[in-house]
Amino acid sequence: MTLQRLFQKYTGLLRNLKAVYVLNNLLNAGRLKQNRPLYRRYGLRKSIFSPLGSRDFRVHDADIPWVDQPDAAEKLNQNSEYQSFSEDLKKKIERFLTDGYMILENFFPEEETEALNLEVESQLKAGKTAYNYTGRKIFNFFENSALADRRFFRNPELLHLLSFLLGKKVIPFQSLNFTLGSEQRAHSDSIHMTTEPPGYLIATWIALEDCTPDNGPLFYYPGSHRLPYVTTGDYDSGNTALTIGDNSNRRYEDKIEEIIRQHKLQKQAFIAKRGDVLIWHANLLHGGSPILKPGATRRSMVCHYFAEGVICYHEMSQRPALLPKQGII
Ligand SMILES: O=C(O)CCC(=O)C(=O)O
Structure with missing residues (x-):
């Protein structure tokens, strides 16, 4: 088992030590080398x-x-690529600007979602894949399944659309498969997967079965992507020069709850049908509703994409992102 795989299971003290991440960075030097020219470009x-x-980017780049x-x-209206999309997709792109998300109904056929569910189930049973330390997330299942x-x-069609929305070519970064709802509190992905210049992350959420109000559907706050990005400097993270604060994630989620109250944001649940895809903006607040029916499954897959040519890092754990080898530019 690689150090990284081991760490996905581990929840102890070492997770809080910045030195452990530095060691991991040294072990993955090949995946960080592409940052040298980027650090130069962004004056880091x-x-x-x-x-x-x-905190390393006190003044953001103008991009x-x-x-x-x-x-x-x-x-x-002056964009020729936009003009090439269907009328329906054009409307969705317009709404994405104001809402921070879009829904592509019935994007994946039932045979494909069913085949993926069977693969996840059989690999879980055979011990070829596993949940990480959260007990809900299967990391990077794409590495196990063509x-x-x-x-x-x-998916070429999705990659094309995501690159259009970011205005730069996307680098597929990470995937998460769920068999149960995450029940994760509201958050923005940008605290976990961050970029300089900000905003160059995008995600897809794919329903692998129908959602109901009681199997822990995804929820989100339309328009919340327009609020300022929250960083570890905006709440009491407990971070020090050498460590990541205890319960930093809980402290962050408390802060987000406060922001939701302050701005009176309206929550919306995504009662998705199997095969639907939701695309969210880097800063859209979202999470997983409580599972009201014990044991109810809610199979889904989330994929995160960074843009090429920007610095990618993890604000919560204060470390550079290890991009997959094929993403190296
Ligand atoms: O699927 C869910 O319940 C939430 C997933 C999520 O919040 C995420 O992947 O960032």
Whole structure:
């Protein structure tokens, strides 16, 4: 088992030590090398193996994703790629600007979602894959399954749309498969997967079975992507020069709850049908509803994508992201 796989199971003290991540960075030097020119480009003077966080970028680069620019809607009409999309997709892209998400109904046929569910189930049974330390998430199942990889994680039509939405080519970064709802509290992915310039992350959420109000559906807060990005400097993370604060994630989620109350954000549940895909903006607040029917399954897959040519890191754990080898530019 690689150190990284071992760490996915581990929940103890070592998780809080920045030095452990530095060691892991050194062991994965090949996957960090591409950061050297990026650090130079964005004026960052530090080792590619060092801890990395938003405090290292006191002034952000002027590059703002086009979807977040004030004249994004007007720019669309002059965009030839946009003109090539169907009328239905054009409307969804327009709504993405204001809502921070879009839903592609019935994107995957039932045979494909069924085949993926069977593969997940049989590999879990055979011990060829496993949940990580959360007990709910199966990390990077695409590494175990050509179907998960080619049809879901690297689906050409989705990659094309995601690259359009980010305005840069996307790098498939990570996938998570669930068999039960996550019941995760509201958060923005940008605290976990962060970029400089900010906003260059995007995700797909794929329903592998029908959702109901009681099997822990995904929820989200439309329009919340327009709020400022929350960083570890915005709440009492407990981080020190050498450690990540105890319960840093809980403290972050408390902060998000406060923001939701303050802005009176309206929650919406995604009662998805099998095969539906939801695409969310890097800063859209979302999470998993409580499972009201004990034992009810809610099979789904989440895929996260960074953009090429930006610095990718993990603000919560203050470390550079280890991009997959094929993503190296
Ligand atoms: O599927 C869910 O319940 C939530 C997943 C999620 O929040 C995430 O992957 O960031």
